[in-house]
Each structure stands twice: as C-alpha cells, then as structure tokens.
Amino acid sequence: MVRLAELFSVLILISAVLNAGSPFIKFGIKLYSFQSLMLALYTLMVALYSNTSALYLSFLFIILFKVVIIPYFLFNTLKRVEIKREIDLALGIPESVLFAGSLTLLSNIIAERVIKTTVTFGSLIFTISLATFLIGAMLMITRKTLFSQIIGFLTIDNAIFLAGNSFTHGMPLLVEFGVLFDLLAAVLILSLIIIHIKKSSLKTGLRS
Amino acid sequence: MDISLNYEKLLLGILQFIIIIALAPFFAGLIHKLKQNFRGQKGINMFQFYFNFGKLLRKGVVLSDEASYISIISPYIILSVYLIVLGMMPAFYIYSLFSRLSDIIVIVYTLGAGVFFLTLYSLDQGSPFGGLGGEREWFFTMLSEPSLIFIFITLAIYSRKGMLVSIFDFIQKNALGGHFSIAIPFILLISLFILGLSENARIPIDNPETHLELTMIHEAIILEASGKYLGIFEYSSYIKLSIFLTLMSLIIFPYIAYTPIDIPLALGLYIFKMAMFCFMISIVESLNPKMRLFRAPNLLSIAFIISLIAMILSIRGV
Numbered sequence: 282m283v284r285l286a287e288l289f290s291v292l293i294l295i296s297a298v299l300n301a302g303s304p305f306i307k308f309g310i311k312l313y314s315f316q317s318l319m320l321a322l323y324t325l326m327v328a329l330y331s332n333t334s335a336l337y338l339s340f341l342f343i344i345l346f347k348v349v350i351i352p353y354f355l356f357n358t359l360k361r362v363e364i365k366r367e368i369d370l371a372l373g374i375p376e377s378v379l380f381a382g383s384l385t386l387l388s389n390i391i392a393e394r395v396i397k398t399t400v401t402f403g404s405l406i407f408t409i410s411l412a413t414f415l416i417g418a419m420l421m422i423t424r425k426t427l428f429s430q431i432i433g434f435l436t437i438d439n440a441i442f443l444a445g446n447s448f449t450h451g452m453p454l455l456v457e458f459g460v461l462f463d464l465l466a467a468v469l470i471l472s473l474i475i476i477h478i479k480k481s482s483l484k485t486g487l488r489s
Numbered sequence: 490m491d492i493s494l495n496y497e498k499l500l501l502g503i504l505q506f507i508i509i510i511a512l513a514p515f516f517a518g519l520i521h522k523l524k525q526n527f528r529g530q531k532g533i534n535m536f537q538f539y540f541n542f543g544k545l546l547r548k549g550v551v552l553s554d555e556a557s558y559i560s561i562i563s564p565y566i567i568l569s570v571y572l573i574v575l576g577m578m579p580a581f582y583i584y585s586l587f588s589r590l591s592d593i594i595v596i597v598y599t600l601g602a603g604v605f606f607l608t609l610y611s612l613d614q615g616s617p618f619g620g621l622g623g624e625r626e627w628f629f630t631m632l633s634e635p636s637l638i639f640i641f642i643t644l645a646i647y648s649r650k651g652m653l654v655s656i657f658d659f660i661q662k663n664a665l666g667g668h669f670s671i672a673i674p675f676i677l678l679i680s681l682f683i684l685g686l687s688e689n690a691r692i693p694i695d696n697p698e699t700h701l702e703l704t705m706i707h708e709a710i711i712l713e714a715s716g717k718y719l720g721i722f723e724y725s726s727y728i729k730l731s732i733f734l735t736l737m738s739l740i741i742f743p744y745i746a747y748t749p750i751d752i753p754l755a756l757g758l759y760i761f762k763m764a765m766f767c768f769m770i771s772i773v774e775s776l777n778p779k780m781r782l783f784r785a786p787n788l789l790s791i792a793f794i795i796s797l798i799a800m801i802l803s804i805r806g807v
C-alpha cells in the first residue's frame with residue numbers, strides 16, 4: 282500500500298512535468314484530469330492506511346469535481362474559443378522542462394532540511410508536493426494564454442491537497458468542500474472571461 | 490552475489506548468448522509485421538529479416554574510391570560492440586557470458602563507442618548524405634546519453650551495486666519479497682521507452698523504413714553500405730533494439746533463472762515480455778506521426794527529467 286501511494290504521488294509530479302513539456306492545451310487538460318485521478322487514488326491510499334472515514338468521501342468528491350466536472354467545463358470552453366496550442370512561449374519547451382527538473386532538485390534540498398517529523402508516507406511526499414507547487418507556479422508565469430495559466434493554478438491546488446492529506450490525515454471535510462466549490466466557481470468565472478476575451482478581442486496582453 | 494564462473498555456468502552463458510542473438514531479427518520482424526497488420530496490410534513473413542541477412546551476406550561489397558581502412562573495419566567494430574553489450578545482459582540466465590564485465594559505466598560508453606564508429610563510417614566515404622546523417626545521430630545521442638547514464642545510476646544507487654548482473658539479482662530477490670519500490674521501475678520504464686524509440690530510430694523520432702532525404706537519420710549513415718557490410722549494419726541495429734527491449738523487460742518484471750531447471754520457464758517469459766514490448770512499440774509507431782527534427786529535444790528532455798526524478802527517489806531510498 283505504501284509502495285502504491287508512492288507510485289501515485291510520483292505520477293502526480295510526472296504529469297506536472299509533462300504539462301510543462303507540451304504546448305498543446307487539450308493534452309494539458311487531459312493531463313490535469315489524469316493528475317487529479319492520481320490524487321484521488323492517493324487519497325484512497327491514505328484513507329485505507331489511516332482508516333479515516335472522511336477521506337473516503339473526499340476521494341469521491343475529488344473524482345466527481347476534479348476528474349470529471351472541471352475538465353468537462355474546460356473542454357467545453359476550449360471548443361468555443363478554438364485554440365489548439367500555445368503560440369509564443371516566454372520560455373521554450375526544453376528549457377521549461379529542465380527548469381521543472383531543477384525546481385524538483387531544489388524542493389528536494391528544501392524538504393530534506395525542513396522535514397524532521399514523520400509524515401504519512403515519508404518526507405518524499407513533501408518533496409513531491411513542493412515540486413508540483415513550484416512547477417504550477419512556473420506554468421502560470423511563463424505561459425501566455427489564459428488556459429495554461431488556469432491549468433497551472435489547478436496544478437498548484439492539487440499540490441496543496443497532496444500536502445494537506447499527507448500532513449494531517451485529511452483536512453476537515455467542510456474545508457475540503459469549500460475549497461472544491463471555490464475551485465469550481467473560479468474555473469467557471471475564468472471560462473467566462475476566456476470567452477469574453479475571445480469575443481471582444483481586447484488587447485490586454487492576455488490571450489484567450 | 491558470486492560471479493565466479495565454472496564450466497557449467499560458462500556453457501549456459503554461451504547458450505544464452507547464442508539464443509538472444511538468434512532471436513534479435515525475429516523481434517524486429519515482429520514489430521514490422523504488427524505495424525503492417527495495423528495498417529490493414531497482409532504483412533511480411535516474421536522471419537523475413539533472416540532471409541534478408543542471408544541474401545546480403547552472399548553479395549559483394551562496393552566501396553568508394555575515397556574510402557580508407559575505416560570503412561573496412563567499422564562494420565565489424567560496431568557489430569562486436571553491440572554483441573558485447575548484449576552478452577552482458579542477464580536476459581533469462583543470471584550468469585551471462587560477460588557478467589564480470591557488466592559495469593554500468595562500461596555499458597554506456599561501449600554503446601557510445603558504437604555510435605562513434607558509425608558516424609566515422611558515415612563521413613569516410615565522402616557521401617553528402619553521410620555527414621548529414623552523422624550530424625543528426627550525434628545530436629540525438631548527445632541528448633539521450635545523459636538519461637541513459639541516469640537510468641543506470643538510479644539502479645546502482647538503489648541497489649548499492651555496480652554490476653548490471655548484481656543489480657538485477659538484487660531487484661529479483663527483493664521484488665519477489667515485496668521489498669522493492671514500484672515507482673522507480675515504472676518511471677524508469679517510461680524514460681527507457683522514449684530512449685529506446687530515439688536510439689533505435691523508431692517513428693516519433695525517425696522513420697526506419699523510408700529513404701527520404703528530409704527524415705532519414707540512421708538510414709543516411711548506412712546509405713553507402715552495400716552487400717555484406719549492409720547486412721552487418723542491419724543485424725547490429727536489430728541487436729541494439731534487442732538490448733533496449735531486454736533492459737526494459739528486466740526492469741519491469743525480472744524473472745531470471747539461477748539453475749538450469751528454471752531456464753525453460755524464464756526463456757518463455759523472456760520471449761513473452763519482449764513480444765509485449767514489440768506490441769507496444771508497434772502501437773506507438775502506428776498511432777504517431779513522425780516528429781519534426783527540432784521537436785525531438787522536447788521528448789528527450791522529458792525523458793531526462795523523468796530519469797532525474799527517479800534518481801532523486803533512489804537517493805531518498807524510497
């Protein structure tokens with residue numbers, strides 16, 4: 282069970298790295314869905330490990346919201362604005378992948394210094410969540426279309442969920458629901474903004 | 490692990506060596522056949538590449554007037570380099586023929602020596618395409634070699650051993666008892682799969698079937714080769730494919746025989762695993778278009794970072 286949890290958490294990090302390595306937006310949304318599925322399975326492992334009943338509910342809600350509903354909205358928006366890929370990147374693809382790798386190394390060094398107490402599945406989880414957090418922030422900074430920035434934001438959220446679940450055996454259920462609904466509302470509003478930018482073709486520096 | 494040899498181990502090692510070499514064109518032919526079936530074609534005979542090799546061996550060699558002794562020796566050097574590396578692999582019997590030689594650094598740089606002589610050959614005969622092919626080959630090797638080193642170093646750090654044979658011995662003993670990480674082999678497999686596609690000139694990077702000037706990398710190098718030398722080059726490319734597939738099959742699910750009684754089961758599993766990987770490669774090749782040359786660094790940098798993550802995991806001692 283511990284081995285499986287490690288596999289799922291590593292796959293979260295790898296899907297974030299792959300996201301940094303592809304300019305295609307459809308693939309990015311699919312990867313986000315996959316990442317959330319891995320997060321859900323990780324939560325299931327924590328639930329089985331620590332026998333917390335609230336975490337099973339959290340597992341179901343992650344699958345419902347993050348794996349199904351949010352990617353569905355994003356795909357719908359993508360269909361209406363008809364863009365396929367990031368056009369000019371602030372940082373090229375190989376550079377940003379290498380940057381993601383160095384962020385992983387950096388977070389490994391930080392995690393070794395910071396974490397002395399035991400976390401649910403070892404201090405490796407802290408490394409992975411910190412690295413995923415930083416890669417999400419990098420996506421938000423270096424990408425120019427709003428879609429990739431949303432995906433970066435959602436990646437950061439997944440990283441925080443991962444850290445929360447491994448440090449605390451699950452946050453209170455009410456907090457998790459609040460976060461999930463906030464996320465859903467944020468994605469809805471951002472999709473509206475994307476469509477609006479596309480329609481009014483404002484020169485805001487952002488692209489839809 | 491004790492790697493001193495006696496006559497029985499040596500004999501079985503030679504047997505294993507011969508079996509793997511003899512099987513190498515079969516797997517290349519299997520990939521070709523599966524790809525053709527995906528396209529809806531009837532497909533070649535699976536043993537076609539053996540016939541091709543036999544035909545090419547009987548033909549004479551034509552060398553250009555510019556050719557020096559490099560053109561004469563380098564086919565044999567390349568073939569022997571890949572044979573040595575394949576001989577180190579404990580494919581289904583643990584005491585492989587060159588098991589005492591199988592240091593991880595030796596493997597990586599022996600493969601590098603093969604690429605060195607391949608590109609020397611491409612430059613030697615003065616063909617305009619040869620230089621182009623050699624240049625592209627170095628471009629990809631330069632990008633993929635660090636990941637290969639990282640993959641081997643990951644395995645070495647995790648198992649605290651330096652020889653390939655002892656590493657897989659360690660993995661097998663611990664995997665059966667459930668003391669081995671799942672995450673490390675899994676992500677090493679992803680990285681190694683991308684590297685295998687790139688090093689063996691498979692479709693997302695290079696197309697092994699065409700002679701189109703824009704796309705050819707491996708074919709441009711051996712464009713001048715003819716007759717016996719062409720046969721040797723083709724056979725060494727099958728052996729290189731076999732090396733990568735064997736590494737993948739060893740990492741994903743090691744089942745290596747220690748005694749002669751276990752050998753039939755291990756051999757059957759080995760062929761089954763290799764056929765599974767051939768199937769995967771043929772699916773990837775059928776579903777993907779060939780990449781632009783300058784998009785290949787994207788894929789290879791991802792492979793590099795994935796093996797870096799695996800190395801971090803192994804240092805933390807998951």
